[in-house]
Amino acid sequence: MSVLIYIEHEEGVVKKSSLEAVSYGKSLAESLGTEALVVGLGSISPDEWTLVGHAGASKGYHVTDERLNAGIIQAHTAAVSEVFEHSGADVLVLAKSSLGDAVAARLSVKLQAALVSNVVSLPDLAEGFKVKRSIFTGKAFAITAVQTSKKILAIKKNILEIRQDATDIAVEEFTVSLVDRVFAAKITGTDKAEGEISLPEADIVVSGGRGMKGPENWGIIEDLAKALGAATGCSKPVSDLNWRPHHEHVGQTGIKVSPSLYVAVGISGAIQHLAGVNASKNILVINKDPEAPFFKAADYGIVGDAFEVLPKLTEAIKAIK
Amino acid sequence: MKILVCITHVPDTTSRIQFTDNNTKFDKTGVQFVIGPYDDYALARAVELRDQTGGKLTVLNVGEAETDPTLRKALAIGADEAIRINAYPKDSYFVAQQIARVAQEGAYDLILMGRESSDYNGGMVHGMVGEMMGLPSISPVMRLDIEGNTAKLSREIEGGKEELEVSLPLVAGCQEPIAEWKIPNMRGIMSARSKPLTVKEADAYDVHASIVSYALPPAKGAVKLFDKDQMEELVKLLKNEANVL
Ligand SMILES: Cc1cc2nc3c(=O)[nH]c(=O)nc-3n(C[C@H](O)[C@H](O)[C@H](O)COP(=O)(O)OP(=O)(O)OC[C@H]3O[C@@H](n4cnc5c(N)ncnc54)[C@H](O)[C@@H]3O)c2cc1C
Numbered sequence: 134m135s136v137l138i139y140i141e142h143e144e145g146v147v148k149k150s151s152l153e154a155v156s157y158g159k160s161l162a163e164s165l166g167t168e169a170l171v172v173g174l175g176s177i178s179p180d181e182w183t184l185v186g187h188a189g190a191s192k193g194y195h196v197t198d199e200r201l202n203a204g205i206i207q208a209h210t211a212a213v214s215e216v217f218e219h220s221g222a223d224v225l226v227l228a229k230s231s232l233g234d235a236v237a238a239r240l241s242v243k244l245q246a247a248l249v250s251n252v253v254s255l256p257d258l259a260e261g262f263k264v265k266r267s268i269f270t271g272k273a274f275a276i277t278a279v280q281t282s283k284k285i286l287a288i289k290k291n292i293l294e295i296r297q298d299a300t301d302i303a304v305e306e307f308t309v310s311l312v313d314r315v316f317a318a319k320i321t322g323t324d325k326a327e328g329e330i331s332l333p334e335a336d337i338v339v340s341g342g343r344g345m346k347g348p349e350n351w352g353i354i355e356d357l358a359k360a361l362g363a364a365t366g367c368s369k370p371v372s373d374l375n376w377r378p379h380h381e382h383v384g385q386t387g388i389k390v391s392p393s394l395y396v397a398v399g400i401s402g403a404i405q406h407l408a409g410v411n412a413s414k415n416i417l418v419i420n421k422d423p424e425a426p427f428f429k430a431a432d433y434g435i436v437g438d439a440f441e442v443l444p445k446l447t448e449a450i451k452a453i454k
Numbered sequence: 455m456k457i458l459v460c461i462t463h464v465p466d467t468t469s470r471i472q473f474t475d476n477n478t479k480f481d482k483t484g485v486q487f488v489i490g491p492y493d494d495y496a497l498a499r500a501v502e503l504r505d506q507t508g509g510k511l512t513v514l515n516v517g518e519a520e521t522d523p524t525l526r527k528a529l530a531i532g533a534d535e536a537i538r539i540n541a542y543p544k545d546s547y548f549v550a551q552q553i554a555r556v557a558q559e560g561a562y563d564l565i566l567m568g569r570e571s572s573d574y575n576g577g578m579v580h581g582m583v584g585e586m587m588g589l590p591s592i593s594p595v596m597r598l599d600i601e602g603n604t605a606k607l608s609r610e611i612e613g614g615k616e617e618l619e620v621s622l623p624l625v626a627g628c629q630e631p632i633a634e635w636k637i638p639n640m641r642g643i644m645s646a647r648s649k650p651l652t653v654k655e656a657d658a659y660d661v662h663a664s665i666v667s668y669a670l671p672p673a674k675g676a677v678k679l680f681d682k683d684q685m686e687e688l689v690k691l692l693k694n695e696a697n698v699l
């Protein structure tokens with residue numbers, strides 16, 4: 134019996150959310166009295182593996198097949214399932230992501246393991262295996278009892294601190310046999326914003342809404358984001374109007390974020406927008422209308438014109454950093 | 455081309471979420487049910503593809519009789535026929551088994567779903583159905599074009615998108631901007647009444663997980679308000695109270 138964590142990386146750099154998953158897996162392993170193992174696919178350097186160890190894992194299975202650097206859903210499913218069976222684990226932990234979600238769903242069928250997604254805390258092991266997960270886009274939680282002996286938990290981002298254990302990780306190279314069929318879906322191109330802080334992974338997010346009046350005004354949003362080390366987001370009308378790219382749109386139909394701080398500038402706070410941000414630990418709203426609904430969901434608010442407020446806020450942040 | 459679109463019957467996104475019976479049941483009082491917003495995108499694209507290539511568009515829901523109006527709405531939007539598997543959708547695995555069975559029997563070229571349901575947000579059913587049927591599953595899909603026997607898709611990834619090509623048949627979880635939502639017109643609503651809605655009983659099934667109880671997030675404290683001349687005070691709180699700087 135053990136806990137296996139499936140990690141993802143971007144060009145060899147292990148994702149922060151995956152390190153969170155490792156730490157979650159380690160804490161779970163501790164309460165089950167067992168070990169935290171990790172499976173990593175594609176090119177991951179020894180230094181990155183060291184970090185995975187520090188986050189809590191004692192053993193890594195490294196499938197070095199370079200074809201797995203691409204996030205091909207069926208190929209990742211096949212590789213992780215083979216490692217899972219080999220490792221003798223009975224719980225698989227992973228971070229929610231566009232690849233992780235898809236792989237977890239297929240694995241739950243392949244491994245005959247119950248899948249619980251959007252998990253927000255460690256399981257309650259007092260009677261059986263009960264997991265708390267977020268439902269109704271963050272408006273409620275469900276306590277879910279897992280009935281199968283094998284289990285898969287897909288955890289939400291930012292639900293726990295990454296551990297700083299000094300675990301020495303033993304990494305074993307592991308070969309899997311991948312049939313052609315798992316490469317049936319061919320990736321013919323990727324289009325990715327380079328060098329930006331990834332929105333779903335970010336610890337602080339600064340978003341602009343229609344109140345920003347036009348794309349030419351995004352400079353002051355970016356200045357604030359830079360001072361905070363934040364990623365930038367936007368409301369749906371802003372991406373519909375093509376002021377900002379679609380992958381920045383936050384909300385019910387867009388990205389769901391759960392940063393430590395979400396800053397909303399010139400966004401009214403429609404329920405569909407809130408659905409994407411209500412898991413944030415702190416919310417700061419900047420709006421010139423004191424009646425804007427967003428203030429009801431906020432911890433901190435600035436009533437004022439964004440064009441006056443933002444430069445002052447950015448200065449004040451720079452001053453203490 | 456034969457297309458299957460799987461739709462959920464979910465509370466309207468503006469609904470207030472509450473529970474009854476000691477937090478063990480969802481409270482439906484005053485809640486309006488709609489087609490899941492992502493399923494609506496899948497349906498809209500399916501109507502366009504059916505209109506382009508001909509063939510037949512079937513909508514499917516796993517649910518009890520209360521979901522029939524939602525299926526009728528999908529027929530009014532443009533589906534040709536509807537199937538309801540008469541069972542309470544106990545968990546994703548159960549739902550996926552029912553969908554996979556219908557999809558297998560109907561030999562569809564394209565099985566479209568929403569990227570996730572707006573009630574349980576699992577984003578799991580399409581992947582499960584893909585694995586059960588041994589077909590590729592791609593999600594979340596922002597663009598879907600069909601050329602002959604090949605699907606060309608864009609999938610959203612963190613910070614961007616990727617382009618894919620894959621042969622049919624295929625399972626896809628859809629999201630915007632794959633198509634514009636379609637609003638039923640009068641003719642659609644009239645014709646929906648006479649389109650077939652078949653009710654089938656559920657297969658024997660496995661359930662993997664079940665909900666024991668629900669909980670609501672703790673109420674937010676009152677917002678602390680500042681004006682543009684109080685930035686130092688605010689930043690101090692962000693640093694010392696919220697611990698985010
Ligand atoms: C099914 C469905 C799904 C949806 N999904 C999403 C989603 O995922 N994400 C999303 O964001 N929306 C979504 N929407 C749209 C949502 O309902 C709102 O229309 C949208 O969030 C409003 O965007 P906004 O706040 O930027 O614009 P507005 O509502 O126009 O608000 C602009 C705000 O800016 C303020 N303002 C104006 N000028 C200034 C200034 N100089 N300084 C400071 N403040 C100023 C105004 O007071 C106002 O509050 C969805 C809608 C539906 C029906």
Ligand SMILES: Nc1ncnc2c1ncn2[C@@H]1O[C@H](COP(=O)(O)O)[C@@H](O)[C@H]1O
Nearest residue numbers: 460515516567568570571576577578579
């Ligand atoms: N009860 C159901 N009946 C039909 N389709 C469903 C049902 N539940 C989920 N789906 C489909 O599966 C998608 C993903 O759902 P989920 O995995 O619950 O987030 C939805 O957008 C629907 O297309």
